[in-house]
Amino acid sequence: MTDPQTQLETLRGQIDELDQQLVDLLAKRAAVTTQVGNIKSQTGMPTYVPEREAQLIASRRAQAQQQGVPPDLVEDLLRRIMRESYLTQNVQYRCATLPGTKVAVIGGRGALGKLIVSLFERSHYDVIVIDQTEWPQAKALLAGVKLCIVAVPIKQTIDIINTLDYLDDDCVLADVTSIKQAPLDAMLAVHKGPVVGLHPMFGPDAPGMVKQVVIICHGRQNEQYQWFLEQMITWGAQLTVSNASEHDADMAYIQVMRHFTSFVYGAHLHAEDP
Structure with missing residues (x-):
């Protein structure tokens, strides 16, 4: 054996x-x-x-x-x-509109902005990055742009949007702020063309948009930015349409619960401290 x-x-x-x-x-x-x-x-x-x-x-x-x-x-x-x-x-993607279409990302060197820029570049768009260095030339750089995405810190979003009254009428104006009603109202007030609010429900460390949820808050001329929505679907995103005010109410509730949970944990740990 x-x-x-x-x-x-x-x-x-x-x-x-x-x-x-x-x-x-x-x-x-x-x-x-x-x-x-x-x-x-x-x-x-x-x-x-x-x-x-x-x-x-x-x-x-x-x-x-x-x-x-x-x-x-x-x-x-x-x-x-x-x-x-x-x-x-998650390497190269087909362009949902004409290859070479000009897209601008204001805040494109930020964490989330870099991801957005990368996705558009890998989809054969002509991507213009506007950050602090380029901001003095923003008006010239944004001439002829078909999509302008505002991806700056939330405290600066409204101020940046309020300066964009010179965009071409056929340019899609969008933002990626975690609150939606105020930015959407600001975009509708300052821009005559198509407007859409986005809330990517993922962090900048995500490798792309595959299986990631993006909240869509329609603003104006939905049909004019359909190509943009289709592009995100091509990237693998799951799009969910929401009303801006309802979105903000839901987000406020979620934030309150997060803070409450942290408070409870802290109170418990404090009580356990010998």
Whole structure:
């Protein structure tokens, strides 16, 4: 009879071989998802398709159940693998309008601004970054721009918007502030053309917009910025339409709950302090 140590070494060898096969399969899958990303970037198909992901997970869960593998384990692995595959597709995107269309990002060197600039550049737009250095020349730089996004700190947003009365009438004016009613009102007052308010529900450390929620608050001439919304969908974003005042009320409630939670934690820790 083979001694237990020898049996153990044999089994460990089998595990090592299976793990190597697993890595090989992941490499092959990554190569295929890269090809998928190339096709999507050429055709403008969305990076993230919820129905496809849900169907894939459901199928593999059913397979796992049949083969005696915990379905939750398989789903966890799949979600991690798919998250990585989205990164391999997060390289180049098709332009939702004419390539070379001029887009300006005011605050484009900030944390969120950099991400927005990167996405537009990878989608073949002519991107103009306006920050403190370029601000004295803003009027000249914004001439002929088809989309102007205000991505500055919240305390500066209204003041910046109020200076933009010289934008071309066909330019889309947008902001990405976490409050919506005041910026939207300011944009509608200062600009005669299309206006839309956005609230990206993610931080600047996100690698892109894949599976990220963006709140949309319509302002004026919705049809004129449809291409912009389609571009975000191509980037993989999930768009949710909201009324500006309702959005702000919801955000205020969420912030109050966060502060309340922090207060309760602090009070509890203080009470526990010997």
